[in-house]
Amino acid sequence: MAKILCVLYDDPIDGYPTSYPRDDLPTIERYPDGQTLPTPNAIDFQPGQLLGSVGGELGLRKFLEAGGHQLIVTEAKDGPDSEFERELVDADVVISQPFWPAYMTAERFAKARNLKLVVTAGIGSDHTDLQAAIENGVTVAEVTYCNSISVAEHVVMMILGLARNYLQSWDLVKAGGWNIADCAARSYDIEGMHVGTVAAGRIGSAVLRRLKPFDVHLHYTDRHRLPAEVEAELGVTFHDSAADMVPHCDVVTINAPLHPETENLFDAAMIARMKRGAYLVNTARGKIANREAVADALESGQLAGYAGDVWFPQPAPRNHPWRTMPNHGMTPHISGTTLSAQARYAAGTREILECFLEGRPIREEYLIVDGGRLAGAGAHSYSEGNATKGSEEAEQFKVPLPPIPAQ
Template sequence: MAKVLIVLYPDPVTGYPPEYARDTVPEITEYPGGATLPDPQAIDFVPGQLLGSVSGGLGLKRWLESEGHTVVITSDKEGADSMFERELPDADVVISQPFWPAYLTADRIERAEKLQLVITAGIGSDHTDLNAANARGITVAEVTYSNSISVAEHTVMQVLVLVRDFVTQHRISEEGGWNIADAVSRSYDLEGMRVGVFAAGRIGRAVIERLAPFGVRLSYTDRFRLPREYEERYGLTFHDSIESLVREVDVLTVHAPLTDETRGLLDDELLATMPRGAYIVNPARGAIADRDAIVRALESGRLAGYAGDVWDPQPAPAGHPWRTMPHNAMTTHTSGTSLSGQARYAAGTREILERWFAGEEIRPEYLIVEGGGYRGTGAHSYAQQPTQAAGEQA
């Protein structure tokens, strides 16, 4: 029997919801491109429930305990005396979400002598030291594609919020004003703007497909060039580097994983090459952007706006300058944890656990590292590889 340590964000300050705004969520039968949804043997929750907080428990507690496993669920993850630190040394499995990540550093992995499996309930495993996991032969998995569309929708929303300057307009309305000139003095149409997508994986492609009907001019960069027919369908211009891309865009959306190559990439030098008045939306990882460089670019007018859903670290401290910098539309990493998305990544987490406990193979699209090396999605997203030709995009 295993000890499963689950780290989730706290319940709502008003308490776990006794009811919800909607009675149902739409049933999704497949992902775009025909990829299959999670397929656990059963689930112990109703889709649309709040599963990502402590009381929701990803719908796993009853099932795991019925199978004889020990389950610890906590939101307390910071500091040497946190429950996460106390419970980690003898945990066999650690599960957390990108929105409230349990940071598994090399030091913590060294002290977690029994750890065999790490699961990201969602997408993105950079909060685990993957080199240390490989060295120990720990399996790392995530629920690929479970909330990709959730994040893509949030990205499109934030693009529109920035370009139309929605935050200012809503604040004037909320405060009882009717200052139309003030409300529109930074408001533009998205139509005709040049939108660049940094990394055209599942989320990046979903953003392209959703923005195309707005009449924008689309371009992208990625290690893996998209098929020619896809580029033609959406009028895409390919750039072979981020440096080339940012010179030619009015709006940049960021969807790259956090690696040694992308950490701090959006710095003063790169931002200085963007057209004055450009916008950036970053729902990928906060550390891809240089925190203070973003603030300086907004204060100087180099950037017209910055929105994002990710911070460094997470949760961000109350004094983080991105909370108060001018012309921001930041959110607290909520894009991928809509109630709809939670149902999918909770089901995928259970599927991974079922397969692992049964000694069965975890499907490749969920794997990041296994057996001491990058596997599946991890080999595509995290391992260093040469650029592949068009049509080989995974």
């Protein structure tokens, strides 16, 4: 029997929900590229429930315990005294999410003597040292495409929110004001702007498709160029690198996976290549954008706005400079954990576990590392090496900070 160690984020402050705003979810059978949604043998949850928090348990407990397996669910993931660290020693499977990642460092792989499988409940496995997984023969899998459209929608929302000065205008209304000039002084149409995406995979391509009706000029860079017919359909211009693309863009959105080549890509030098007053949106990974360089560029006006929902470390400490820098639209890492997305990534996690526990192959498109090499989606998106270095910073903030009260 297997021991499954699952790291999820905390339940809501007022307790696990007893009701939800909507009664159901739209039915979706396939993703835009034709890939089917997760196909587990069964699920033990109602789609639309909160599954990604500790109380939701990804809907796995009934299934796993019926098979005689042990499920441990915790939010305590950082530091040598955390529950995760204690339980890792003899765990067969580790599950965590990008939104509340269990940083699987080389040291943790060495400690986890029974570990066979690391699962990302979502997409993006950069919190796992993929090189260490390769060297230790551990399979790494994620639920490919499960929340790509969720993130793409979030990107479009953030672009519009920054350009139209939505957040400041909303704050003004909450404070009882009606200062139209103050709101309009930073508000622009995006019509006619040049918008570029760093990476045009599932998320980046979905962003391009959603922005096309806004009559913007579209650009992209990616190490895998789109087919010529797709470029023609979208009217998108290809650039060899981010450095080549960003001087042309009024808006840049980062939709690339984190690996050694993209870590710290948007440093002070890259931001200096951007148009003065450009907007930068990052829903990919916090370490792709240099923390201090972003804050400095907002202070100087080189960037007119920065928005995203990815930080490093996660959860972000109270004193993280992105919390207080001007003209930002940051959220906690929520873009890919809508209730809609949770139904898909919970079902996909169960599908992966069913395959693993029954000795069946895991879907090729879900694989990141398998058999001591990059595989499946991992071979397309990642590079060998380690981008988790620095996860020790997360350990400094292992004690959860109290929630910031609503204003």
